[in-house]
Amino acid sequence: MSSEGLRPEIVRAGLPLVALALLVDAPGHGYALIERLREEGFERIQGGTLYPLLRRLEERGFVTHEWRHDEAGPGRKDFSITAAGREELARARAEWTRVGEAIERA
Template sequence: MTGDGLRPEITRAGLPLVSLALLAESPDHGYALLERLRERGFDRVQGGTLYPLLRRLEERGLVEHRWLHEAAGPGRKEFAVTAAGRDELAQARAEWERVRDALGPQGDA
């Protein structure tokens, strides 16, 4: 999927949900999450898009952060999905399944 790029409307709809899914797999800081998103085809996503999204998800109670402090360098926020975020993700997955089904089979037309 990497390199294909996604349509802007797919990116807008999918980015919050894929971010939740990735954070449900393992908590991460913003830059590492950005790299993981790019591996999943969200090639054009920049920090200026991701960090406000993480803030909105946190305001909705879907993710939370904790500060990690290392011996060298500044501290950084590590984001993790909350129980409400897991519920939201489960509901979103079911809705995406319905959208996928509505698109029909992938055979030749």
């Protein structure tokens, strides 16, 4: 999947939902999420975009974090989706489906 040609407003609207969807499978730290987002076509995503987004998602109760410390390097925040985040993702998926169907019918 390539984000080339995607308008910024589409990326802006979809990014929180894709970030939540990626956390359904497994918790992840910021850098790993950036890499996974890039694999999904969000090639221009930087930490300056993702970290404030994760903070907003956490403020809304959709994600939580836990500090992980290991001997190999500095500590890092591992983000996980919450039950409220799963509910939000389900609602958002249904809305995106309805929008896509409306576009197809138009």
